Amino acid sequence: MPNRLIARLLLCLLLFTPLADANQPEPHMQPTLRVGITEVPPFVIADGSGGWEGISIDLWRAIAERQGWAFEWQPMGFSELLQAVEAGNVDVAVGALTMTAERELLFDFSHPFYQTGLSIGVARAPKTGLLQSLKALFSWGFLSVIGGLALLLLGVGFALWLVERRRNPEQFGGTAAQGIGASFWWAAVTMTTVGYGDKAPVTFAGRLVALIWMFAGLIMVASFTAAITSALTVSNLQYQIRGPQDLPGSTVATIDGTASARYLSEERIVGQGFTNLTDAMRSVTAGETDAVVYDRPLLQYRNQQLGRERLDLLPAVFDQQLYALAVPTGSSLRDDLNEAVLRVTESAEWRLIQRAYLGEQQ
Structure with missing residues (x-):
């Protein structure tokens, strides 16, 4: 009798042990990463059909493919994105996030993937000549x-x-x-x-x-x-602006609440705020403002879409900025993310990505 009882117990153990193992997660399975994004062309662009493209989007896709990471997009406003990464509601924030000391106190940055700065757009100077x-x-x-x-x-x-x-x-x-x-x-x-x-x-x-x-x-x-x-004459106040030293005394268009608006305020330059970059650039063409100051790659991208209203972008780049991906403080992704950012940005693929959205001139 005791032997039968022991045998039954061993049989039950053998029957239920595989079921218990099958219910356990595979040790190599990883959760789907929550990737927060906010539209900021040409780094994050809504393609009109529910998808996303852009410099930062292509960068992240290349990183995720290298690392074997599954992910899902979580679109939100810019201020919401910063709050989400600070609170840990997203695993990584992708866009055109400028690295600043104030933001570093709230969350962690990856290695920078893009170096840029502010640039100036002025109305196109008319061609000179007899005609x-x-x-x-x-x-x-x-x-x-x-x-x-x-x-x-x-x-x-x-x-x-x-x-x-x-x-x-x-x-x-x-x-x-x-x-x-x-x-x-x-x-x-x-x-x-x-x-x-x-x-x-x-x-x-x-x-x-x-x-x-x-x-x-x-x-x-x-x-x-x-x-x-x-x-x-072919020169007026707009055409006399050749760099940031010529901005004082001019009315300069920019976007409210951005690094460019802060720069104008610190330099005591009269700024006129707009809610979007296209309106700011068109105000220069219409003669309502003398110039526009904003991040150079964003000016380059929008300028390609203005057609006959296109501005002249001055070559000078000032108030240098670094763009990076952001993760919650202490995130376990940071080390792998840093390595992946360096590998992608050192590749020929990265140069092709930039050229696709910004043209030959970076």
């Missing part, structure tokens, strides 16, 4: 100045003709059209100080008109010269 000069001469502003001047000359000529037509018919006589035409000619040559001497008033009233017009002509010539210069 552009002729276009300026036939602009509405320039033609309106010419029209106003012609009306003024006609008015002065008409006044002179009224006082000279009877006592000086040899020079200002004939029909009304002939007399006014002669007076118009006299007013023009007098204003330009040419004074051919072929016509001159002889009455007191006529000479008084001539004296007034001589002094007024000096002012008119100066004003006319200024109008021509203004119409033909």
Whole structure:
């Protein structure tokens, strides 16, 4: 009897032992990583069909493939992303996160994968040359100045003709059209100080008109010269900006709550905040602001999409910044993530990723 009982116990143990082993997780299985992202082209871009692409997205996919990590995207706003990684609600944050001392106190960064800085965009300078000069001469502003001047000359000529037509018919006589035409000619040559001497008033009233017009002509010539210069010039405040040292005194567009807005505030530069980069860049094209300051790769990407409204991006890069991935403080992923970031960014694949979104000029 005791032997049967022992045998039954051993049989039950053998039957239930495989079931217990089958319910145990495999030692090499890893949980699906929660990857927090926020849209910030060209690093994180919604493709319009529920998917994601961009520099940081392609970087993370290459890292996950190398490491054999399964993951799921968790899109959220930028401030929410920072709070999520700080609280450990995501395993890694992917985007265009700038490494700062303040953020390092809240969570950990990987090795940087992208070095950049702020850059300046200004309205495109018009092409110079004979054709552009002729276009300026036939602009509405320039033609309106010419029209106003012609009306003024006609008015002065008409006044002179009224006082000279009877006592000086040899020079200002004939029909009304002939007399006014002669007076118009006299007013023009007098204003330009040419004074051919072929016509001159002889009455007191006529000479008084001539004296007034001589002094007024000096002012008119100066004003006319200024109008021509203004119409033909190819430089204005926007085109005089050649670097960050030229920004003081200008109105500069940027995005509220970003590193660029903080830079303008620290440098006491007048900034006009916008909610998105495209509107900020278009404000420069429209002449509402003199320049835009923002992260260079983001300016490059948006500039490619503006078409005829495209800006000139100055070559100077200042206020250097480093982009990195972020993980909760003390995350076990950090060491493997650092190694993977270095391997991917040292590969030819990384250069192709950047070129695909930013073009040849990095």
